[in-house]
Amino acid sequence: MAKQKYDFDLIVLGSGGGGSVAALIAASSGKHVAMVEPDALGGECPNYGCVPTKSLLHAAEIYDAAKRGQQFGIRSGTLTYNYPSLKAWKDLAVERTGSDEGRRLYEAEGIKIIEGLAHFISPHEVTVNRRHYSAENFLIATGSHNFIPPIERLDKTGYITFKEAVNLTRPPKSLFIVGAGAIGCEFAELFSIFGTKVHLADITPRILSREDEEVSELVRDTFEQERGMNVMTNTKVLRVTKEGLAKRVHFQQGHSEKSVKVDEVLITTGKLANVDIGLENAGVDYTPRGISTNEFMQTSARHIYAAGDVVGPYNYTHTAIYQSRLAANNLLHKQKIAADYRAIPRVIFLNPEVASVGLSEDECIKHDMRIRKAVAPIAIIGRANASNVERGFVKVITDNKGILIGASIVSPHAGEVIHELTLAIQMRMSAQDVATTIHAFPTWSEAVRIACSKVARM
Numbered sequence: 001m002a003k004q005k006y007d008f009d010l011i012v013l014g015s016g017g018g019g020s021v022a023a024l025i026a027a028s029s030g031k032h033v034a035m036v037e038p039d040a041l042g043g044e045c046p047n048y049g050c051v052p053t054k055s056l057l058h059a060a061e062i063y064d065a066a067k068r069g070q071q072f073g074i075r076s077g078t079l080t081y082n083y084p085s086l087k088a089w090k091d092l093a094v095e096r097t098g099s100d101e102g103r104r105l106y107e108a109e110g111i112k113i114i115e116g117l118a119h120f121i122s123p124h125e126v127t128v129n130r131r132h133y134s135a136e137n138f139l140i141a142t143g144s145h146n147f148i149p150p151i152e153r154l155d156k157t158g159y160i161t162f163k164e165a166v167n168l169t170r171p172p173k174s175l176f177i178v179g180a181g182a183i184g185c186e187f188a189e190l191f192s193i194f195g196t197k198v199h200l201a202d203i204t205p206r207i208l209s210r211e212d213e214e215v216s217e218l219v220r221d222t223f224e225q226e227r228g229m230n231v232m233t234n235t236k237v238l239r240v241t242k243e244g245l246a247k248r249v250h251f252q253q254g255h256s257e258k259s260v261k262v263d264e265v266l267i268t269t270g271k272l273a274n275v276d277i278g279l280e281n282a283g284v285d286y287t288p289r290g291i292s293t294n295e296f297m298q299t300s301a302r303h304i305y306a307a308g309d310v311v312g313p314y315n316y317t318h319t320a321i322y323q324s325r326l327a328a329n330n331l332l333h334k335q336k337i338a339a340d341y342r343a344i345p346r347v348i349f350l351n352p353e354v355a356s357v358g359l360s361e362d363e364c365i366k367h368d369m370r371i372r373k374a375v376a377p378i379a380i381i382g383r384a385n386a387s388n389v390e391r392g393f394v395k396v397i398t399d400n401k402g403i404l405i406g407a408s409i410v411s412p413h414a415g416e417v418i419h420e421l422t423l424a425i426q427m428r429m430s431a432q433d434v435a436t437t438i439h440a441f442p443t444w445s446e447a448v449r450i451a452c453s454k455v456a457r458m
């Protein structure tokens with residue numbers, strides 16, 4: 001009997017969204033579960049990623065709004081901030097998401113927490129701190145680590161990553177951010193609001209290069225015009241040298257080499273899957289991009305599942321949780337559920353917010369798809385008038401039959417508004433379906449109805 005052969009029914013490697021959700025589902029279904037974690041319980045999102053950045057950005061948003069209050073007749077004396085207090089607020093938000101609370105929850109469900117790094121020594125066995133643990137099934141959810149590009153002298157000169165950036169006790173006077181994806185842009189926004197002179201560089205032709213071109217252009221324009229940032233695309237950072245207490249970043253643009261002196265360098269050039277865990281010993285196939293799974297989250301060793309950043313293709317907490325749920329279902333039940341990535345929402349917490357779902361226009365072009373698209377500028381809706389917002393839009397993409405397949409929104413609360421289109425894409429609804437749905441006046445969502453009615457008329 002398999003149950004007597006192994007120490008556990010399931011061992012989960014990693015306690016982030018990708019691991020913890022499946023551990024809880026399996027334990028509540030009566031399975032004997034262990035979860036291995038070398039660091040803070042809960043993984044990257046509550047401890048180092050989503051929660052610290054969003055709590056700091058929330059404070060930044062309030063400060064920024066207060067600075068702009070005068071246009072609505074709101075006056076204050078000297079408006080200022082205290083960064084150590086801001087950091088204390090961030091620490092409180094992190095504390096409240098609660099590693100300790102999490103531990104109590106897991107233990108109440110009978111999950112054994114094993115502290116340390118797990119390493120496979122055979123298909124059914126891992127070691128943690130030299131102790132061996134066996135299980136009938138495994139779920140690998142070991143997440144990802146920073147990719148640090150090969151920039152000359154970077155190691156010697158020093159740099160920070162997101163982990164240090166959320167723990168600074170004051171914002172740097174000047175900051176060079178290498179990598180203008182979602183994380184780089186969120187930090188650029190945060191520090192520029194608190195007065196840092198931000199230089200934001202990316203090797204690609206546009207910032208937020210995974211998003212539609214209109215999104216990249218609008219965010220770049222806002223960064224340059226409203227936040228006073230120096231945004232540099234097609235820019236390759238070559239080396240970083242010391243200059244007294246400061247750092248000099250040398251970079252190439254076209255054929256010319258330039259440099260800028262800054263207080264600090266922040267690297268946000270992407271993440272690499274944590275696959276150095278003895279996968280060869282377990283017969284689990286992987287590439288440098290991550291662990292390969294089938295649509296049921298099963299690896300090449302069928303009793304071992306994987307979920308989250310270590311799998312991809314989207315590095316978000318909600319995809320990690322989704323995959324973890326699928327893995328748990330497929331491990332526990334005969335009726336398997338396949339992953340469906342058609343409607344994954346993506347949010348970048350800027351002001352205005354950026355949100356998208358489904359296919360981008362570039363992806364449609366790459367797949368040679370016949371599409372229709374329409375854009376509704378946010379400025380035409382009543383809510384924008386009442387809030388004095390000029391920048392932003394809703395863009396929707398349909399297939400040639402009018403079925404919604406993609407959308408991008410730049411507007412206040414875009415991260416909330418996107419869910420209407422997420423549901424529509426998930427349920428294979430047409431733009432006409434959304435266009436004929438009554439939307440409350442005056443809300444940001446009205447722009448969704450207008451964009452959908454435009455594309456439905458094509």
Ligand SMILES: Cc1cc2nc3c(=O)[nH]c(=O)nc-3n(C[C@H](O)[C@H](O)[C@H](O)COP(=O)(O)OP(=O)(O)OC[C@H]3O[C@@H](n4cnc5c(N)ncnc54)[C@H](O)[C@@H]3O)c2cc1C
Nearest residue numbers: 014016017018043044049050118142143308309315316317
């Ligand atoms: C700055 C920043 C902001 C972010 N903001 C957002 C956001 O707003 N929204 C969003 O959806 N996503 C956001 N993300 C991404 C999100 O944090 C990740 O996608 C998510 O945490 C992935 O969950 P996971 O379970 O796959 O990995 P993780 O949460 O990283 O968990 C993996 C765990 O595995 C452990 N581990 C590693 N090796 C081993 C081993 N050998 N044995 C046992 N355990 C091991 C690690 O210690 C870690 O705790 C952000 C990321 C960053 C960096």
